[in-house]
Amino acid sequence: MTFLNARFKALVPYTPGEQPQISGLIKLNTNESPFPPAPGVEKAVAAASTRLNLYPDPTEGKLKAKLAEELDVQENELFLGNGSDEILAFLFQGFTPQGILFPDLTYGFYPVFSGLYHVPRRIIPLRWDFSIALEDYDAGRETVLIANPNAPTGLVVKLPEIRRFLTAHPDRLLIIDEAYIDFGAQSAVPLIKEFSNLLVVGTFSKSRQLAGARLGYAAGSSSLIADLNRLKFSFNPYNINGMTQAAALAALADRRYFENCRNTVIETRATFTKALKRLGFEVLPSAANFVFAVYPGRSGKLLAEALRTKKIIVRRFDLPRIENYLRITIGTPEQMQLVINALTDILMRKEPA
Secondary structure, three states: OOOOOOHHHOOOOOOOOOOOOOOOOOOOOOOOOOOOOOOOHHHHHHHHHHHOOOOOOOOOOOHHHHHHHHHHOOHHHHEEEHHHHHHHHHHHHHHOOOOEEEOOOOOHHHHHHHHOOOOOOOOOOOOOOOOHHHHHHHHOEEEEEEOOOOOOOOOOOOOOHHHHHHHHHOOOEEEOOOOOOOOOOOOOOOHHHHHOOOOEEEEEOOOOOOOOOOOOOEEHHHHHHHHHHHOOOOOOOOOHHHHHHHHHHHHHHHHHHHHHHHHHHHHHHHHHHHHHHOOOOOEOOOOOOOOEOOOOOOOHHHHEEEEEEEOEEEEEOOOOOOOOOOEEEEOOOHHHHHHHHHHHHHOOOOOOO
């Protein structure tokens, strides 16, 4: 006997990247930062832990003020969520009255939220080169959602194309998921001053080294943010715990650390991409903290399995068009050299792959 509402029987849950609890692994499968949080974060979290007997600030006042300064927006143009996933969940739940459009190859939570909230969806195929062309989304009345840079490809939609869509469709909401924006793309946040039909979603999980703290944000017009708060305060007013607020404040305070870590990832990505190409891989031009690569004529599944025997974990998607591609998170320079060494062994020794 089951007590689950029958309307959820067909729901296919999201499958998160594997989090193996094994020492000695080079873990490059979930796009986490290879670096620890900024030095001041640990002390800030420890101080906040002494106040766990109290509820956190439901308005996130100090954190919101600092983030507004960082993004050059007003505090009433910001919304904070328990990870960007919570914000996306609110958007699927309350901001898709005509349904939603998103690409066929993108963040795997989008179809899950569509199923969870029973939002009709239309899937728009990526172009032959895996790019997103917003002109393909012109027809219809649905809300549009794109990840920019897209995952798992790492490719970018340029701001002029975003501006064209927003201008052409003032009655349609465009949501841009900017989880990887800091690694080489131009943010659309400045456009919220011009367009009330734009909402930009970001996260502290990648470039701020706070994946374990769970903090996301959205920037949009004050009316959009007010409506998001209507949903939040009808669900969980205390969605951002006190330690996360303290950690994020400390991370924002250390601009130099943020820039050093980000620049190291970008430089390592460039070096790693060149090395992959020398081995014979085809690599998409990534603006994210990962690369998306394929070795012509070789099985991606077997390559991933061969890497695993060498204690290197990467991500692979068993989907048409990309089943032989590997998505490899950028780790430290030393880790990426070990990946190149391992792939060299696998390819030269003709190991199963």
